[in-house]
Amino acid sequence: MTTDNFIHFSIDDVWRSFRYISNNKPNSIFDLNLYGQLLQWHKKYGLKVTLYLIACSEDYLISEIPEKYKSDFADNKDWLRFGFHSKSKLSFREDSGYKAGYELVQSTIKKMNMGETDTLRLHSWFCSAEQKAFLYDEGIKTIFYPDDDCLKYDKNDLFLDCGLIHRRTRCWVEKMDHIDEEHCFVDKEYVSVFTHEWCFDEQKDKIECLLEIYKKAGFSFL
Secondary structure (H helix, E strand, O other): OOOOOEEEEEEEEEOHHHHHHHHHOOOOHHHOHHHHHHHHHHHHHOOOEEEEEEOEEOOEEHHHOOHHHHHHHHHOOOOEEEEEEEOOOOOHHHOOOHHHHHHHHHHHHHHOOOEOOOEEOOOOOOOOHHHHHHHHHOOOOEEEEOOOOOOOOOOOOEEEEOOEEEEEOOEEHHHOOOOOOOOOOOOOOEEEEEEEHHHHHHHHHHHHHHHHHHHHOOOEEO
């Protein structure tokens, strides 16, 4: 079964795996549970995934990732992509230093030859008109916004502001009590699904159920 329906799957708050890699120097990033599992799902379901990075957390900068893993990222950039999430744990809208955080993430992505994206989910969702103008000038085309009926989404779960497409996020994995076609919105042409790095291991069975549903329904991964 083939349709024109699409799923965007992403993981927010990514930095812990980078710190582990930097501190422990595994042979490959795919030795980690997170990346190893994503690779298995890529092979099994055709998964493509975007990981949204926090630039600075606790005692770690995202730019510290060793260049010895550059080939892991480069060889898998067609399905394993990275983008900016925030400078720190502070919400994006409240962070006056967001430009420095964005530039640190982007320079790391370039340095490591990672897969890139022009679609972001920002920490705590929202951003100001000034921040939107900055992102637009940086080549960002779409930002994910929350599943909130108070926002001015059209019938396609979109609205346009400051030149940016704002797309509704339908599925927040750890908040989903039911994993079935109805709650996965397989009647939609485009579904955004996400989780967080910090809870990935406890959510991976639910994620695999989701992937099976979308695969069976003929969705293509973005």
